[in-house]
Each structure stands twice: as C-alpha cells, then as structure tokens.
Amino acid sequence: MTLSTEKSTARPLSTNRIPQEAFDWYDEYAHGDIDRRTFLSRLGTLSVTGLTLSVVAGALTPNYALAEQVSFNDPDITATYVEYDAPHGHGKARGYLVIPKNVTPNNKAATVLVAHENRGLNPYIEDVARRLAKAGFIAFAPDALFPLGGYPGNDDEGRAMQKTLDGNKIEGDFMDAATLLKNHELSTGKVGMVGFCYGGYLTNALAAAMPDTIHAGAPFYGTPAKSNIDNIKAPLQLHFAELDKRVNDTWPEYEKVLKANKVDYTAYVYAKANHGFHNDSTARYDEKNAELAWDRTVAFFKKTLNA
Missing domain, CATH: 3.40.50.1820 (Alpha/Beta hydrolase fold, catalytic domain)
Structure with missing residues (x-):
C-alpha cells in the first residue's frame, strides 16, 4: 500500500481567490446537507474584493x-x-x-x-x-x-x-x-x-x-x-x-x-x-x-x- 500527498499548482486567478469556506459550503449543498437558499445566503456573507456573489456561485456551479x-x-x-x-x-x-x-x-x-x-x-x-x-x-x-x-x-x-x-x-x-x-x-x-x-x-x-x-x-x-x-x-x-x-x-x-x-x-x-x-x-x-x-x-x- 502507498499513501502519498501530491503537491498542487494554484488554481486559476479567477478561482484561487475564492475562500475555502465557499468550497466547503458547496460540498454541503451538493450532497443535500443544506438547500440552495442557505448556500447562496452563506456565500453572501463573504467579503472578497472584486468577487461578487454571482461570480463565486457561477464559478462553483458546473459549466x-x-x-x-x-x-x-x-x-x-x-x-x-x-x-x-x-x-x-x-x-x-x-x-x-x-x-x-x-x-x-x-x-x-x-x-x-x-x-x-x-x-x-x-x-x-x-x-x-x-x-x-x-x-x-x-x-x-x-x-x-x-x-x-x-x-x-x-x-x-x-x-x-x-x-x-x-x-x-x-x-x-x-x-x-x-x-x-x-x-x-x-x-x-x-x-x-x-x-x-x-x-x-x-x-x-x-x-x-x-x-x-x-x-x-x-x-x-x-x-x-x-x-x-x-x-x-x-x-x-x-x-x-x-x-x-x-x-x-x-x-x-x-x-x-x-x-x-x-x-x-x-x-x-x-x-x-x-x-x-x-x-x-x-x-x-x-x-x-x-x-x-x-x-x-x-x-x-x-x-x-x-x-
């Protein structure tokens, strides 16, 4: 058995500024632990210069x-x-x-x-x-x-x-x-x-x-x-x-x-x-x-x- 941790490159500029909390909340939403209203409400509490709620939500939603x-x-x-x-x-x-x-x-x-x-x-x-x-x-x-x-x-x-x-x-x-x-x-x-x-x-x-x-x-x-x-x-x-x-x-x-x-x-x-x-x-x-x-x-x- 091999257990190893691989180093990651940074995410693209448009997404690497998204706080980890947003990814964690999306995971909860995607697995049914919270509803969409709660997910978006939580995103709205984030304060990230230059990133609006729609930008963050759009980046996390599949395209x-x-x-x-x-x-x-x-x-x-x-x-x-x-x-x-x-x-x-x-x-x-x-x-x-x-x-x-x-x-x-x-x-x-x-x-x-x-x-x-x-x-x-x-x-x-x-x-x-x-x-x-x-x-x-x-x-x-x-x-x-x-x-x-x-x-x-x-x-x-x-x-x-x-x-x-x-x-x-x-x-x-x-x-x-x-x-x-x-x-x-x-x-x-x-x-x-x-x-x-x-x-x-x-x-x-x-x-x-x-x-x-x-x-x-x-x-x-x-x-x-x-x-x-x-x-x-x-x-x-x-x-x-x-x-x-x-x-x-x-x-x-x-x-x-x-x-x-x-x-x-x-x-x-x-x-x-x-x-x-x-x-x-x-x-x-x-x-x-x-x-x-x-x-x-x-x-x-x-x-x-x-x-």
Missing part, C-alpha cells in the same frame, strides 16, 4: 461546456445509448456505451463501468467514458435517473430526482450493468469500475457485492460499502482530496478492513484539492492533480485488466 476532452464525434470511438435489463434494479436501465473502433469479436477489450455522482449521467461523466474508450477500454456509464426520464440537463434538478430513488435499486442497476459488460460479445470478461463521489461509493459497493465480477476498482472520493466489505477481492486504487474531510474521515476504518483482508490497494491523497477535483466543469477542478489521478487510473486498469 459542462468546459468538460469535453474527447468529442463524441471522435473517429477512434463509437458512442451510443443502450437500454438493458436490470432485474436487480428498476427492471429496465439505460447507459452510455463507448467502444473503441478497433475492437472486434476477434480483437476484444477489457471493460470499465463508470459511475456518476449524485445527479445522474451528466456530460462530464459521458466524457469520462469517452476518455476510457480512447485509452482502449469498452466503457459503459449507466444513468440512475433513467426510471425518471434520465438526466434532466441540470444538476440541481438531477440531484433532487436522484434523492427520490431507492438506493438499493440504483445499486442493482449498476450491478446488472457490470454483468452486461462481463458478458458483452466484445468483452474479454474483465470488468473494472471507476466512480466519482456517489459513484465512488458505488465502486466500493460493487467491489464488495460482486467480487467475482469486478476485477479492479478506482473510487474517487468515495465512501466505503455499507456491507460485505470482507468480500472484496479486487485490487483497488483509491483517490482522496486533502480538503475533503467528510469522505476522508471514513477512510481509516475502511483501510483497517482492507488490510485485515489482505486486499491489494493503493491510496493517494492530493494536496490542497477539494472533493470533486477531477470534475473539470467547476472551480473545484485541480488540473494537475486531476491529470495525475487520471493517468494513474488508466495505468491501473491497463495493468489489472489486460493481464
């Missing part, structure tokens, strides 16, 4: 025009929306499937299940799936909001919608997606999983619930599984943000269990990074740390899934 690193028209990939049976979840589910163009029945590829945050399948997560396909993996990103019509186009509404769903059924939808990937005609049968925030929790949860299906897990700032942790067999690469106290407080006990069960894991803590630092659509994005974490993730999957 998905910034999140596309791989075009859906990229000639190296084919991206489609696929419905699938989800008997362990909502019965029917839907996700974003991205396949490298060079993958054929005679040239199969390992697969990676991508788990979104607590607001549905937004453009950032779709872009993550495309990045994985560019790296040579079949990637599939389910949308937990499909039973309610799918991601609505904005995070506030998506967050409210996801809160109304049965968490066990969401987990079931993702479990059935993992099975779909394992059995896909173009799959080698190896399944990795990466997730962010709530998706990080899902990554931990599926590694515990499906030890014979999930072959590698890379949770980003995710809390531990609620049950079956002793069943985890897959190697894990865990990514934490130094300033993310809420999630980091859950790590020591989780680590004890992983050590006791001799799970092969590596944990990284990224200095001065906030929860959500990999999401390139908000001011929480930390480019240097995000790229380092992503390079590590891709290398981890290549090592564990292509062996």
Whole structure:
C-alpha cells in the first residue's frame, strides 16, 4: 500500500481567490446537507474584493461546456445509448456505451463501468467514458435517473430526482450493468469500475457485492460499502482530496478492513484539492492533480485488466 500527498499548482486567478469556506459550503449543498437558499445566503456573507456573489456561485456551479476532452464525434470511438435489463434494479436501465473502433469479436477489450455522482449521467461523466474508450477500454456509464426520464440537463434538478430513488435499486442497476459488460460479445470478461463521489461509493459497493465480477476498482472520493466489505477481492486504487474531510474521515476504518483482508490497494491523497477535483466543469477542478489521478487510473486498469 502507498499513501502519498501530491503537491498542487494554484488554481486559476479567477478561482484561487475564492475562500475555502465557499468550497466547503458547496460540498454541503451538493450532497443535500443544506438547500440552495442557505448556500447562496452563506456565500453572501463573504467579503472578497472584486468577487461578487454571482461570480463565486457561477464559478462553483458546473459549466459542462468546459468538460469535453474527447468529442463524441471522435473517429477512434463509437458512442451510443443502450437500454438493458436490470432485474436487480428498476427492471429496465439505460447507459452510455463507448467502444473503441478497433475492437472486434476477434480483437476484444477489457471493460470499465463508470459511475456518476449524485445527479445522474451528466456530460462530464459521458466524457469520462469517452476518455476510457480512447485509452482502449469498452466503457459503459449507466444513468440512475433513467426510471425518471434520465438526466434532466441540470444538476440541481438531477440531484433532487436522484434523492427520490431507492438506493438499493440504483445499486442493482449498476450491478446488472457490470454483468452486461462481463458478458458483452466484445468483452474479454474483465470488468473494472471507476466512480466519482456517489459513484465512488458505488465502486466500493460493487467491489464488495460482486467480487467475482469486478476485477479492479478506482473510487474517487468515495465512501466505503455499507456491507460485505470482507468480500472484496479486487485490487483497488483509491483517490482522496486533502480538503475533503467528510469522505476522508471514513477512510481509516475502511483501510483497517482492507488490510485485515489482505486486499491489494493503493491510496493517494492530493494536496490542497477539494472533493470533486477531477470534475473539470467547476472551480473545484485541480488540473494537475486531476491529470495525475487520471493517468494513474488508466495505468491501473491497463495493468489489472489486460493481464
């Protein structure tokens, strides 16, 4: 096990002047601990020369025009929306499937299940799936909001919608997606999983619930599984943000269990990074740390899934 703290470059001038309290309040808001009115009210108490309430709020709110690193028209990939049976979840589910163009029945590829945050399948997560396909993996990103019509186009509404769903059924939808990937005609049968925030929790949860299906897990700032942790067999690469106290407080006990069960894991803590630092659509994005974490993730999957 390796636990290290990476040095971070400063945020861009437009965002590095935002006080840490604002990031902490946004985290509370994004996870439903406070409502939007309270969040904006707190922002209004900040006194930062040259930054208005609207500027700060706008910097913290996702702008998905910034999140596309791989075009859906990229000639190296084919991206489609696929419905699938989800008997362990909502019965029917839907996700974003991205396949490298060079993958054929005679040239199969390992697969990676991508788990979104607590607001549905937004453009950032779709872009993550495309990045994985560019790296040579079949990637599939389910949308937990499909039973309610799918991601609505904005995070506030998506967050409210996801809160109304049965968490066990969401987990079931993702479990059935993992099975779909394992059995896909173009799959080698190896399944990795990466997730962010709530998706990080899902990554931990599926590694515990499906030890014979999930072959590698890379949770980003995710809390531990609620049950079956002793069943985890897959190697894990865990990514934490130094300033993310809420999630980091859950790590020591989780680590004890992983050590006791001799799970092969590596944990990284990224200095001065906030929860959500990999999401390139908000001011929480930390480019240097995000790229380092992503390079590590891709290398981890290549090592564990292509062996």
